[in-house]
Amino acid sequence: MSAIFGVIHCNTAAERPVEISCLKRMAASMAHRGxxxxxxxxxxxxxxxxxxxxxxxxxxxxxRQIEFVFxxxxxxxxxxxxxxNALLLRETLEDQDFDFATEDDAEILAALYLAHGPExxxxxIRGKFALVLWDETNQTLLFARDPIGQKxxxxxxxxxxxxxxxxxxxxxxxxRISTEINLTAVEDYFIMGAVPGERSIxxxxxKIPPGSYQNLLLRQDGxxxxxxxxxxxxxxxxxxxxxxxxxxxxEIQTVxxxxxxxxxxxxxxxxxxxSGGLDSSIVVALQSRLGCESIPTFxxxxxxxxxxxxxxxxxxxxxxxxxxxxxTVEPDAVEEVKNLVECYDEPYSDPSALPTLLVSRLASxxxxxxxxxxxxxxxxxxxxxxxxxxxxDAVRRCMPSFLRKAIFGPLSAxxxxxxxxxxxxxxxxxxxxxxxxxxxxYANTLSFCRNPLRQKLLAPLFHTPGFVPSDIQKRFAEAxxxxxxxxxxxxxxxxxxxxGLPEAMVKVDRASMMFGLEVRSPFLDTEVxxxxxxxxxxxxxxxxxxKWILRQTFEPQFPSKLKSRPxxxxxxxxxxxxxxxxxxxxxxxxLGNSSKISRxxxxxxxxxxxxxxIQGAGNYGGILWSLLILERWMQRWNPTRE
Numbered sequence: 001m002s003a004i005f006g007v008i009h010c011n012t013a014a015e016r017p018v019e020i021s022c023l024k025r026m027a028a029s030m031a032h033r034g035x036x037x038x039x040x041x042x043x044x045x046x047x048x049x050x051x052x053x054x055x056x057x058x059x060x061x062x063x064r065q066i067e068f069v070f071x072x073x074x075x076x077x078x079x080x081x082x083x084x085n086a087l088l089l090r091e092t093l094e095d096q097d098f099d100f101a102t103e104d105d106a107e108i109l110a111a112l113y114l115a116h117g118p119e120x121x122x123x124x125i126r127g128k129f130a131l132v133l134w135d136e137t138n139q140t141l142l143f144a145r146d147p148i149g150q151k152x153x154x155x156x157x158x159x160x161x162x163x164x165x166x167x168x169x170x171x172x173x174x175x176r177i178s179t180e181i182n183l184t185a186v187e188d189y190f191i192m193g194a195v196p197g198e199r200s201i202x203x204x205x206x207k208i209p210p211g212s213y214q215n216l217l218l219r220q221d222g223x224x225x226x227x228x229x230x231x232x233x234x235x236x237x238x239x240x241x242x243x244x245x246x247x248x249x250x251e252i253q254t255v256x257x258x259x260x261x262x263x264x265x266x267x268x269x270x271x272x273x274x275s276g277g278l279d280s281s282i283v284v285a286l287q288s289r290l291g292c293e294s295i296p297t298f299x300x301x302x303x304x305x306x307x308x309x310x311x312x313x314x315x316x317x318x319x320x321x322x323x324x325x326x327x328t329v330e331p332d333a334v335e336e337v338k339n340l341v342e343c344y345d346e347p348y349s350d351p352s353a354l355p356t357l358l359v360s361r362l363a364s365x366x367x368x369x370x371x372x373x374x375x376x377x378x379x380x381x382x383x384x385x386x387x388x389x390x391x392x393d394a395v396r397r398c399m400p401s402f403l404r405k406a407i408f409g410p411l412s413a414x415x416x417x418x419x420x421x422x423x424x425x426x427x428x429x430x431x432x433x434x435x436x437x438x439x440x441x442y443a444n445t446l447s448f449c450r451n452p453l454r455q456k457l458l459a460p461l462f463h464t465p466g467f468v469p470s471d472i473q474k475r476f477a478e479a480x481x482x483x484x485x486x487x488x489x490x491x492x493x494x495x496x497x498x499x500g501l502p503e504a505m506v507k508v509d510r511a512s513m514m515f516g517l518e519v520r521s522p523f524l525d526t527e528v529x530x531x532x533x534x535x536x537x538x539x540x541x542x543x544x545x546x547k548w549i550l551r552q553t554f555e556p557q558f559p560s561k562l563k564s565r566p567x568x569x570x571x572x573x574x575x576x577x578x579x580x581x582x583x584x585x586x587x588x589x590x591l592g593n594s595s596k597i598s599r600x601x602x603x604x605x606x607x608x609x610x611x612x613x614i615q616g617a618g619n620y621g622g623i624l625w626s627l628l629i630l631e632r633w634m635q636r637w638n639p640t641r642e
Contacts, residue, residue: 003030004078004132004153005170006048008141008162012222018047022174027051029173030166033080033513039066041076041134045222046141048132048164050078065102068110074136075113077106080166081129081151082518084262084525089124109133118142118213122232126262126526130208132164141216147233148375148524149210149502152509156205162216162224167510168345171205172637178204179638186600187462187470190449193349193626194503196472198229201346210502235497235529237483237490239536248539249553255531259522260286260371270369270520271296273359274322276312278382278547279373281562282554283522287371288320297322298363298370300355302329304573315559327362329355329572341632343514349626350507351572357511364515374508375523378496379532381540382547385445386492390541392433392441393488401437408435413452438488442495443476448622456605457623459598475499489537497529575621579614582628586610589635590627596634601627 005026009016020040027038027049034051041048050066067076083089083105090100090108098111105127112121113133128150133142143164145153156163156171158178165171172179182203185195198206208214211233217225243251260283264270272287274280274297287295297317301310310326317324340354363370377383396404412431429450433441444450449457461467479498480491505524512519522528539549555563578586590597591607606627613620 002050002052002078002080003027003033003166003170004048004050004080004130005030005165006046006078006132006163007174008216008218008224009045009160010162010218010222010224011160012045013220014222015044017044018042020047023047023049025173026165026170029169032516033166035516041066043134043136046134046218048076048078048134050080065104066106068101068107070098070111070114073114075110076134076136077110078132079106079109079129080153081105081127081131081146082520083108083125083127083129084265084520085124085126087265113142118144118215118230118232122213128521128524130166131213139218141218142213143208143216144213144232145208145210147211147526147529148497148505150505150509150521150524152506153208154200154205155208156202158204168200168202168205168637172345178202180204181638183462183600184468184470187454187458188472189347189349189630190454190458190626191447191470191472192500192503193448193622194506195346196499196503197475233526235494235533237486237494237533239486239490240534241536245539245549245552248535248549251531252549252553255527256282256522257286257289259525259528261290263371263520263522263525264290264292269296269367270371271298271363271367272322272371273297273363273373273519274299274313274316274324275373276309276314276316276562277373278550278554278562279376279523281312281316281373281558282376282550283371283373284316284320284322285554285557286522288322293321295320295322296363296366297324298359298366299324299326300329300359300362301326302573304576307573312562315561319557319559325362325366327358329358337628337632339514341629341636343510344506344633345637346506347626347630347633348506348510349622349629350504351574351622351625353507353511354572356507357514360511360517360519361515364517368516369518369520370512372508372519372521373523374504374519374521375501375528376547376550378493378501379523379529380535380547380550381489381493381537382550383496384546386489387541387544387546389433389438389442389445389492390488392430393438396434396438396441405435408432439477439480439491439495440473442480442492443473446476446495446500447473449626453623457602457609459600459602461599472499487537489541493532572625574625575613575619578610578621578624578628579616582625583610583614586624586628590624590631595631596638597627597631600630 007018023040037052039050066078086105086108093111096115100107128146130151130153131144143153152166154165154168163171163174180203182199182201185199185201188195195201198209200206209229212229212231214229215227272284272295274284299310299313301308336354340357343357408431412428412435433444476495476499479495483491483494508519542548591603609620610624612618613624
């Protein structure tokens, strides 16, 4: 684990070396990703480097080396992440007469590049990574990210330079950087609580897409030729209808156990995040089965009982004999909002971001590596929204499209948002969705700030002819449609895994790296994802239960109180806190005279939402929280109003 970064001076024929002081500033801005060593490389107009955590803990040697020579060719490799099947790849490459001088994953990637090229090398890798590789012979830079985007990689470009960095704060450490805000990304944020896809919150900064690679050719005249990103991995559906329940249970047990064993590539002691939910409990159970005794487990709870899962985490800890460390988040922990915004240098309002930050800090005091259950819901269909939308779709299929639109479209417009009423009477979103086709409806479900509320909340600036609206709901719908020929649940999973899951990984990476903690997520391994694509939908949701086959496989090993219990999200009690301890903070910062987001948000409408939320006339905690995070982000990362 490390930070990787660099600068390319372009559009000048004269050599213009990158100053080491510039690279050192970038390294310092991301020291939380690596405090033990800094390594730099410079060549004519290119300068790049990495800052590393101690690799001794991960049983590797010579961790300061980034330049490797094979077959007379010099390659510089910057790697953030881990290649879990590195030992197997090394053995295969040694059979092809590659001699290795180190035990570092970066050297294995250099040899893979020479042996197979970028067209094939990524097919062979199991791991999480952001990679930058400089090929001196071809004068090319290769940028790549792992299939799900667990590791980040940003690119900035203007007329005179290209900058790459693990985090945006590394780019902002440079001089003469344009920080113009991308208004489309602001609307993205109000749809997803994050800025998804290739965009970033800044106009001149973009992301290398997950599961892709891209080449940059540095010409002698100083120009840079960029190839479009090439997809090296995507989630695929190929249901196998021939296996029965018992066969699927055996397959799931085998693949997950083998994946965790591969990820435990050394005897280094590791722990696990333990929320008390099914996925983290499975990971702990499999670690225990592999002979890991007294596993340290880390849990976060809340005073508010509706959000607290500690009793379930304690039950799993007792069952498998873990050493449990836990903390309870008090409402006065809102002071952690400052740390949250420092950690996430793009606006990020996922309610689980703060508890993830806190549990990462807790774990970092005891271990260097933790396992997590991230990805289980996406792989095996564990979200309540999927069950709910499948029921909607059953109604949708009973009526022709023109009739649905004629009836439910007008109803959705006039029906009030009755958040204070029992769930059975909250029909506004139901009417909205029934007026849409299945892909559009699920895209609407995945939006946390839906229209027409979003259009009322956004300032007039977002309603001018020059504004480019967000296309994120279209992307969700397109991903859903890519499962054409399969069933509705398959479309939902395509949308979740292809579009939604990479943004969830932002939360895990930034929170863990803030404390130098390595998180390994077995459900995100490509072999587990491949298995998930083979399991028919009938085994994923059945009898109103998500992750049905996963429950059948593992719940017999768990205490009875955990069996078939409803899913409980790992998130903040934002509704409660924004009626209580965060109430005045919101008024002062978001609605006050010095509000920095007043250009983007209709503060009168935001004031109306807060009033209704406090009075209980609506539950707008998620939206109010997103406004507070955006305001705090502006104060920290873009203090001068444009």
